[in-house]
Amino acid sequence: MTPDEFRQHGHALIDWIADYLDGGVEQYPVGSQVQPGDIRAMLPEHPPAAAEPFDEVLADLDRVVMPGITHWQHPSFFAYFPGNASFPAVLGDLAASGLAVQGMSWVTSPACTEVETMMCDWMQELLGLPETFRSTSARGGGVIQGSASEATLCAILAARWRATEGRVNTDGDTSRLVAYATAQAHSSVEKGLRIAGIGTEQLRIVAHDGNFAMRADELDAMISEDLAAGRMPFWICATRGTTSSMAFDPLPAIGAIARRHHVWLHVDAAMSGIAALAPEFRWVNDGMEAADSYCTNPHKWMGVNFDCDLLYTAHRDALLGALSILPEYLRSQAAEAGAAIDYRDWQIPLGRRFRALKLWFVIRAGGVQDAIGMIRRHVDLTQQFAAWAREDDRFEVVAPHPLNLVCIRLAAGDAATDDLIARANESGRALFTRTVLDGQVACRMSIGGRTTDERHVADAWKLLQGLA
């Protein structure tokens, strides 16, 4: 492809994306309607022997790809969690693709590191997070991760390093370590522990209350029991906004317990932490000063397209202790003088994209007010939807819904609720996720689309009522 052809096809693709995000997406069923194998069947089984005209490649986005897309950008997408792409974010990502630098070390592109550090500091300020998370603090700092799963794993590794005073790096001994979370914690908690050599037998499932939030008294009792048995409690995951029902574990009480027993406290606010941009929702950070690490996802509720997770720690020594490796070909004077951050030592992989650009573009283009306005709209719509559900005797609201997720079920029971979700999703008019809360099937409605407004939520309610 010549540079001129790139300009031509690039402009066409920009226009295609503009059309798609500016209403075009609403012409599609929300959830893809294909069956397994349908998309593959449209692709040649063997690679082309010669170059193909690029017009045909772009045309295949519509012909082959679009039928197999579940439209996360659809305003009637209420499944999983928000996954917004905003226009400035798409451009930030595009700039990163064009520059194609590797930000593994400061020296491999200082701007990639320093813009990222500043964006983490800007976000610390915008979210009202503790000063101990700021890169300019004595021992803390932030980093952009690809996903909250990776952030959680990094937090586990930092805690594992601290609890063993670094010995785990050489002896690999995790046998005494014990971790704590509720059954409502994200699946990446169990997965991260397992990866780190901490088996599920070493994960204590702390009981939750009627609101699906951790019972701090149960946590305290479990830790005491483990200590008495000679085990080493090393990591607590408190979730601020669980995936199933957006429950909030009581951070002040948990933090006090973590401090008293000197156990690493990780706060997973992947889905809901961005709410703190709005002053009235900053309570999501209550008790955060006791957190040793914290993560939240601009790629969920802030219009920054995947991947952009923020991980903060108040103890960068532990993170670096767990993750630093320094072969000769990665040494640099700037890093050895302590003047520069090498983010490869803050993450699982070595390589990394210039992900800070999209966050920078979004904050500057929208001045954060765009994100705050969107968050407020989503919360209002969620409360409206919950009110409608509560007025209809056939439906029950099964968990608190302080922000933008509400879980409902049919009073008629699990089978009816399952059937309702399946038929609603098959309609293509909206998309919901099924979950199970304390044994009961529920329909999760996550209201977080960049272009979702009252019309879409009202349509979704009509759809559910009609099918009920």
Next chain:
Amino acid sequence: MTPDEFRQHGHALIDWIADYLDGGVEQYPVGSQVQPGDIRAMLPEHPPAAAEPFDEVLADLDRVVMPGITHWQHPSFFAYFPGNASFPAVLGDLAASGLAVQGMSWVTSPACTEVETMMCDWMQELLGLPETFRSTSARGGGVIQGSASEATLCAILAARWRATEGRVNTDGDTSRLVAYATAQAHSSVEKGLRIAGIGTEQLRIVAHDGNFAMRADELDAMISEDLAAGRMPFWICATRGTTSSMAFDPLPAIGAIARRHHVWLHVDAAMSGIAALAPEFRWVNDGMEAADSYCTNPHKWMGVNFDCDLLYTAHRDALLGALSILPEYLRSQAAEAGAAIDYRDWQIPLGRRFRALKLWFVIRAGGVQDAIGMIRRHVDLTQQFAAWAREDDRFEVVAPHPLNLVCIRLAAGDAATDDLIARANESGRALFTRTVLDGQVACRMSIGGRTTDERHVADAWKLLQGLA
């Protein structure tokens, strides 16, 4: 930003990238010349309170970002490893950003999964890899990872699962496990093992020969010794193209040993495996039929911008056993019927971008012939450069250089070589990496730029000669 503003700024950014990649990059020093803190000092310490005109944001790419870029796309970039972005790849990434789907499960966007599976199968064919790696085989398959580090970690976890018959997931017991690699293996090997709870005391450093390749006889002896001592050899990493000097561990011999002792054999071909696209370099795969897992990076030598690493395994049951977690909100009928792949169970994170698009675009736009032509040119240029170095008595070529990496040093010794590298890099005319091979400092010259031609390599040689 309105859709029309997005079109306007998007077209401008496409043109900016075209200018940059079409010669513009050559106007910059290859390595960034800034000092730590310089870029941060150009950014406001606090985020903007209101939206800023986007023209100013884009202008800051030139004003703030470019001084802090080390230009991986510069044709005189000879450092680290190739990290090419080609025009079709940038467009594939852009399409992925615009669609912004989450490919964690088949059902969350079937096209994201099925195009990826097909691209892995196309690449298996194009690279001449074993049929047992193909998704249509009985027990194998491929997946796109973010980096070879993650691929290596996944391979370790799959091997750990197989060796413990899955028990590690529940008891976390890694105490008897032992792994094997040479000192030339990538740092991600030690890091991945450490993450997996296998300390450096459990990593055996197998001796290498004068060409920096693993000594299979030493491997065999070490495994026998560990078995006799009641330990459990579980993972061998053979590198086909080491980072320091591009050494090739003898795969047929290692494979026979791995089979005999039933130890998982992972082949790390991150940097050099793509050479197999060209029939005359397919020897890089010799002995691959014994590999249990394998990875290589289209994001290094194929013009697909980061991130795009291919991980293949002949035992997907072990990979899935190690990495599957199934909470209620991720269940789907398609996956439970076994008809669909859920790639979240093939990787560390849960979330994932639609990375297959850029690989698809590159293969179709260039018909692979572009990549083969580039690889051949790089190998020819490397042999030319090595010949020049050999003709000059002041220089020594310190390792074999069968492909596109050559390591040289000054006969005058380590200090002189260190000084040469530092001054060459400071010149901004080229960029090299320093390494240490068996205690001796060497200058690595990796020839892999998409637009690198004889002129740039000759200039680099003149630069080094002038400074010597």
